Amino acid sequence: MEQQELRTSDYLKGIVMSLPETPGIYQYLDTTGTIIYVGKAKNLKRRVYSYFSKEHEPGKTRVLVSRIADIRYIVVNTEEDALLLENNLIKKYRPRYNVLLKDDKTYPSICVQNEYFPRVFKTRKIIRNGSLYFGPYSHFPSMMAVLNLIKHLYPLRTCNHNLSPENIHAGKFNVCLEYHIKNCAGPCVGLQSHEDYMKNIELIKEILKGDTQRISKLLFEQMQELAANMKFEEAQQVKEKYALVENYRSKSEVVSSVLHNIDVFSIEEDGEKSAFINYLHITNGAINQAFTFEYKKRLEETKEELLSLGIIEMRERYKSLSREIIIPFPLDMELNNVIFTVPQRGDKKKLLDLSLLNVKQYKADRMKQTEKLNPEQRSIRLMKEIQQELHLERMPLQIECFDNSNIQGSDAVAACVVFKKLKPSKKDYRKYNIKTVEGPDDYASMKEVVRRRYKRAIEEESPLPDLIITDGGKGQMEVVRQVIVNELNLNIPIAGLAKDRKHRTSELLYGFPPQTIGLKQGTLLFRLLEQIQDEVHRFAITFHRDKRSKRQVASALDSIEGIGEKTKAQLLQKFKSVKRIREATLEELSTVVGPAKAKKIQDSLS
Incomplete structure (x- = not known):
């Protein structure tokens, strides 16, 4: 048992010391391969190292560290990307020892409630009742900006009443302050039809999906028209709404919010022995699957052949039905209802670059770990x-x-x-x-x-x-x-x-x-x-x-009568230099050459 723990400790140490100093998320796994913790970091190496570099107080963190058997991680470009990806993985794997969940704190999402007159609001709780959730949002002001935009563009109800057709027809409700200040169109008393309300909800869903270009264009045209008619105060109000839309459109996400259900693959070879393939799956503008694996070459397979094998393997393993696959170079490969894209610029090129970043980092880390476990491997590679x-x-x-x-x-x-x-x-x-x-x-x-x-x-x-x-x-x-x-x-x-x-x-x-x-x-x-x-x-x-020192010592001693080669060798072996012989006491010299010669040496060198 102790030997097993020692081997595990050495294995984890090897991973930690080879982690990159970049933003990303890390995952801790137990001996069964279950993810027990997901965390974010501005600096992956520094953050993960902190778990193993000190003795933790009794409690959850100590238990967590004691059960870590393996570490995985994903490199991202920015800290905000790490925040979003961390939250996606926490929701996906529900790690048992995730410290970020101990106070039930997670990133907020926007909910379109499943009801007759749907409400739209922010929440940290995901309830599987048919409602739609958009997010999560790592940048709280961005989320509030889009909610504010929706509020001003499409007035919605905020009350908790059960606005069923029967209750409305029975006249159970009265309009509230929100109606009088024009934040609500009064569906509770039949002043807004269900059809009109649901048209607004559909437009709101498009905004939340990231399709704000049409709304932005409409607001811009309204602003121009109002300004042309000298209605500057109203034009300013529309301009503020337009600015909110543009700010929302330009905010940073893990990937572009308009990209949905896309597979991304990249490959990196390690000489003649191995090839590493990275797979990312994009859903609703966020990475919800990321995996890098290694193929051991048996024959002289090409990168094209290996990547084709990797695509089939990953799509089968993760049951992917993506209609678009982003790849780094063209492949002689066809799949039903699938488009292969080799991007040169734009958001899809950024996705490919992120995949390449991960596969290259994985390759570098594997090489470091291999060389630490087998130091001769490094020498062979350099030779x-x-x-x-x-x-x-x-x-x-x-x-x-x-x-x-x-x-x-x-x-x-x-x-x-x-x-x-x-x-x-x-x-x-x-x-x-x-x-x-x-x-x-x-x-x-x-x-x-x-x-x-x-x-x-x-x-x-x-x-x-x-x-x-x-x-x-x-x-x-x-x-x-x-x-x-x-x-x-x-x-x-x-x-x-x-x-x-x-x-x-x-x-x-x-x-x-x-x-x-x-x-x-x-x-x-x-x-x-x-x-x-x-x-x-x-x-x-x-x-x-x-050699020069010996010659100098010998030269200085040659002039002393009665000092031969044997005596010089004894002095040199004991004191190493003329300076030390000169600094030696009479007693110290006497122990080597005797009192008579010691007196001659001291008198001659003084």
Whole structure:
């Protein structure tokens, strides 16, 4: 049981740490796969992380966190989109532990009541009695604006009386204040017919569905006509109504309010192994289904084939009867009474972009999770990327990189670092004292070191690298090529890493004559090559400094009578530098070389 909890904890941690820092909604699932919580967030990663980063007080939240077995999420464009989508999913799944429902607070909707003279009002309760509900509205002022618009355009009753034909004919009611201030046309006493009232209700339904263009055009024409007749006060009143309609039409929603019963699909491939498909279903201007899934490729299926399979799978699974399907590219596929659309602009293009955003984020997250569970997977992907960029015959399982270090030719050294499966193999690092070169000649030094290393590798039948990288440009690459190809007759690819004037990795060179391989800074591959270059430079510089320090220590001790090579080695091993030897006490020196030599050393260096 404890092992299972540990595995679950690691799994959830992997998901949380790879969440995007964008607006969206998140869903928590229990061990049975049931959604137990839906929440919204301005920043998905920060919000979900807060559930797992602290100990919660006893109560609902602690119970919720203890029962989370899986996490799903949907990325949206804005916070308001997250609000609407969250509410749709809460209504759809009715999660058991949803904190937002503990005080029965949800987003309001507009109800067209199922009665003889229907009322139109805002509500937070959905009663399945045949009434129509529009919304929910995350932006309260927008909802009030449309209610206000309806109130002024089409006066409706607000009373709770049972206005049945029998009650009205019996004269049970009297007009109220709303009639006298012209907010109601008096259907309770027969001053407005049922037919006329229901015509207004049908127009109100069109407004609530988002079809306000006709109303807007009518108001604009009325405003123009009143202004032309010099009725400016009345024209101003109509202008205010027109402004309300335009404001309502332009408000932000998850999707356009005029889009209804549409399926949206997008696809993203992961090399030769997998393809990810995102499915969105739009009803009444809002997303009410969202799902991303993965296909494992068995053959060399095309994106078109995989997307066609995905469309059939999702429409069957969700029993979709949508007459329109939005897709990213044309398909050779026909379905009865279905139109396929490849949008280029407008609201449908925004929908497709949202689907693509979700499928790309899902792919990135899956790759991160896979690499965390299997770190070698990341190395394999990067090695394949290097192989593709440089057109290598095989993956670079072993990479060796060289660098020189000297100051005006003194203490010239070189270093070789080895990366196996893109991990530093420090036991295979090698340091080289330059033996045959006098003066500051980096090219000749590189030739000597490469010749020594691979001549010995051939003699000892040691494994040869799959790629050699020089810490330098075209000149260094050429001298390595002369040794590897012309002298040793080896077939090892050679690349060069050049730096800019600020000594930062700037470009990768490959081929003869060398060509610049375009690498985007900040990518995993660029950072890997930067790491290799920094590592060989660090190793060479450290070796050079150690050699120079030893020489300086030896020079300072050479002038002291009675101090031989053995004594110098003992002092160097103990104190590391002349400065520390000079600062040492007589007692400290005596423990290494004895009292007599300690006194000579202290007198000479003081």
